[in-house]
Amino acid sequence: MAAGPPREAPVPGGEPASAASTQVTAAGAAAAPQGPCRAASGRSLTLSVRADPASVRAALVAATDCLARHGVGPEALGRVELALAEALNNIVEHALAGRPGAEIGLTLHCGLPVWLDCELRDDGCPMPGGLLPRGALPLPLPGAGALPEGGFGWFLIRTLAENLRYRREGQTNLLSFRIRLAPA
Amino acid sequence: MELIPEDRGAARIITVRAARIDASVAIRFKDAVRQAAGDWQGPVVLDLSSVTFLDSSGLGALVGAMKLLGPDRPLELAGLTPNVERVLRLTRMDTVFTIHQGAVAAGGAAVRPADAI
Known part of the structure; x- marks a missing residue:
């Protein structure tokens, strides 16, 4: 199950390099990647995340630990953790609903200290109509009852992320967005 | 995840001992709040100063718990860490819940939340 510590590869010319995959599962010893984390600028970190809520949690902890060690501030x-959580949860609850053994590919391309590009791929159901949900807040908010x-998930993603894109390639959903780490 | 109720004057304070309220615990959390509130009549204050991460599922559980308790037992929040405060602010839920500044210390005085990670 465990593929060892995550290995990150340089990203020449802005193209994603193939990075070794680290399996992230709820119970696995590899839940948090061990060893040196090299998510420095121009590198990428790839995690393979099983489609269940506990594995999503483990992946978020692993990814944010790695970024924190490279100086990304709280x-x-x-913001990164919240956007990734919402994107991963949506895939678990919709595209891969009922398929807890399926996997989500999560790749973070680091443009530290300014930005982080996030890519998620899964082989689940396509977005209805091939489009991302609008994710508008129901304003004004109705009474408490x-x-x-x-x-609220897509509203949060749209609020936190830039360059939000979705496309279907064959049987694969590809979602990508950028989170700004430092003020523009 | 552990919820510790304590009655203080008119309010029941429920201290939430959990670092994350997310999709993996949201349903259990909502149920645990309902149990900890029990048959208390009056405000129920959730002390969230240990909670460093809340996602939209966790937010849904907070809203669900508030609706379960109903208008006679208003669910109020205290001790918001920055990540929890962000979710409530962005979704405008900070206008729905009564939010107390700081954690709820013994004796009822508000204190500064523990240093957030």
Whole structure:
């Protein structure tokens, strides 16, 4: 199950390099990648995340640990973690619903200290209509008794992320976005 | 995840001992709040000063717990760490919940939240 420590590869010319995959599962010893983390600028980190909530949690902890060790501050780290959590949860709950053994490929391309590009791929169901949800807040918020208990995920992603893109390639969903780490 | 209720004056304070309220615990969390509130009549204050991460599923659980308790037992929040405060602010839920500054210390005084990670 464990593929050892994550290996990151340089990203020549801005093209994603193939990086070794680290399996992230809830129970696995590889839940948090061990060893040196080299998510320095121009490098990428790839994680393979099983499609269940506990594995998503482990992947978020692993990714943010790695970024923290490279000097990403708590404010930016919080935004990165929230955007990734919402994107991963959406895949688990919709595209890969009922397929907890399936995997999500998560790649972070680091343009430290300014930005972080995030890519997620899965082989689940396509987005309805081939489009990302609008994710609008129901404003004005209804009275307490009628408040929605869900549907905030895409609103948060759209608020936190730039360059949000989705496309379907064959049987694969590809979602990508950029999180700004430092003020423009 | 552990929720510790303590009655203080008119309010029941529920201290949440969990670092993350996310999709993997959201349903359990909502149920645990309902249990910890029990048959208390009056405000129920959740002390979230140990919680360093909240996602939209966790937010949904907070909203769900508030709806379960109903208008006679308003669910209020205290001790928001920066990541929790961000989710509430971005979704405008900071206008829905009564939010107390700082954690709720013994004796009822508000204190500064523990240093957030």
